[in-house]
Amino acid sequence: MAKKRLTPQDRLALEGWNELVASIRESSDINPADSTAEIETRKKRLETDDEAWFRYYFAQYYTCEPAIFHKRATKRFMSHDRWYEVRAWSRELAKSARAMMEIIKLALTRRVRNVLLISNSGDNAQRLLLPFMANMEENQRIIQDYGPQKKPGLWETGEFTCQCGCSFRAIGAGQSPRGTRNKNFRPDCILIDDIDTDEECRNPERIKAKWKWIEEALIPTMSVSGHYRVLFNGNIIAPDCCITRAIEKAGELKAKGIGHVDVINIRDKNGISSWPEKNSEEDIDLFLSMVTASAAQKEFF
Numbered sequence: 001m002a003k004k005r006l007t008p009q010d011r012l013a014l015e016g017w018n019e020l021v022a023s024i025r026e027s028s029d030i031n032p033a034d035s036t037a038e039i040e041t042r043k044k045r046l047e048t049d050d051e052a053w054f055r056y057y058f059a060q061y062y063t064c065e066p067a068i069f070h071k072r073a074t075k076r077f078m079s080h081d082r083w084y085e086v087r088a089w090s091r092e093l094a095k096s097a098r099a100m101m102e103i104i105k106l107a108l109t110r111r112v113r114n115v116l117l118i119s120n121s122g123d124n125a126q127r128l129l130l131p132f133m134a135n136m137e138e139n140q141r142i143i144q145d146y147g148p149q150k151k152p153g154l155w156e157t158g159e160f161t162c163q164c165g166c167s168f169r170a171i172g173a174g175q176s177p178r179g180t181r182n183k184n185f186r187p188d189c190i191l192i193d194d195i196d197t198d199e200e201c202r203n204p205e206r207i208k209a210k211w212k213w214i215e216e217a218l219i220p221t222m223s224v225s226g227h228y229r230v231l232f233n234g235n236i237i238a239p240d241c242c243i244t245r246a247i248e249k250a251g252e253l254k255a256k257g258i259g260h261v262d263v264i265n266i267r268d269k270n271g272i273s274s275w276p277e278k279n280s281e282e283d284i285d286l287f288l289s290m291v292t293a294s295a296a297q298k299e300f301f
Helices: 008-026 036-047 050-057 068-079 095-108 122-138 140-146 204-221 242-254 281-288 293-300
Strands: 082-089 114-119 150-156 159-162 167-172 189-193 228-233 259-264
Touching: 008 122, 036 050, 036 140, 050 068, 050 095, 050 140, 068 082, 068 095, 068 259, 082 095, 082 242, 095 122, 095 140, 095 189, 095 228, 114 122, 114 204, 122 140, 122 150, 122 159, 122 167, 189 204, 204 242, 228 242, 242 259
Parallel strands: 082 228, 082 259, 114 167, 114 189, 189 228
Antiparallel strands: 150 159, 159 167
């Protein structure tokens, strides 16, 4: 049988994947001589401390000490089995990386079993899910401590199931999430990342339709009587967008003890970097000087 010829887009995607898995493999070095007892002791110690767990298993991403808002956000997300949160964090504050670390820990410790990652398109959702898949497949520290996670026959870009029992699926806004199951587990963790686009925000009807899809098709995939976590990651790019609507909903749910809104700008209320360990004042000044004040406000404030 003749081999399928790769398109230029396929080659670029393959090169990107190879670079990603190589960087993960190189940054997750292990001591192959570790005994079973040593591995179990390490796991038990790290699982009691989210930041220590992230620092060890995700050295490639955990390159700066986290800010207090990172730690507080993780504590909320990890300690509630029913939760609805909006992280309207500026760019450069590690929204996606932190959510990935949190969700993978929940998956490996069997606290979530069916994860949906939603974005503005199917392609973007698949792109955002790739680091999850690459770490489950190639992160040597995860493999040594939790076992190989790649499950033959259930390992495709955009939808895969790990040996720990958790499934992951990427879905673009408007696509059907109905019927999503992992054995008898309905979705119990929904990550909505980068859901808004500039074009859609210029048309209120499109925002209305997308929000209707979130509330009528997406959220109801979860079990009423089960555990569920809903996390929105995004910037407030318009007065009316899915993130502002999610902020309103999370505000309503706060009174029920299951909602929270976290708005973090690149600089705090005193005009100082909200994450100085990563973004210095000089770096922020220099970067923002390249764009207009309105563009900076939209993406960083």
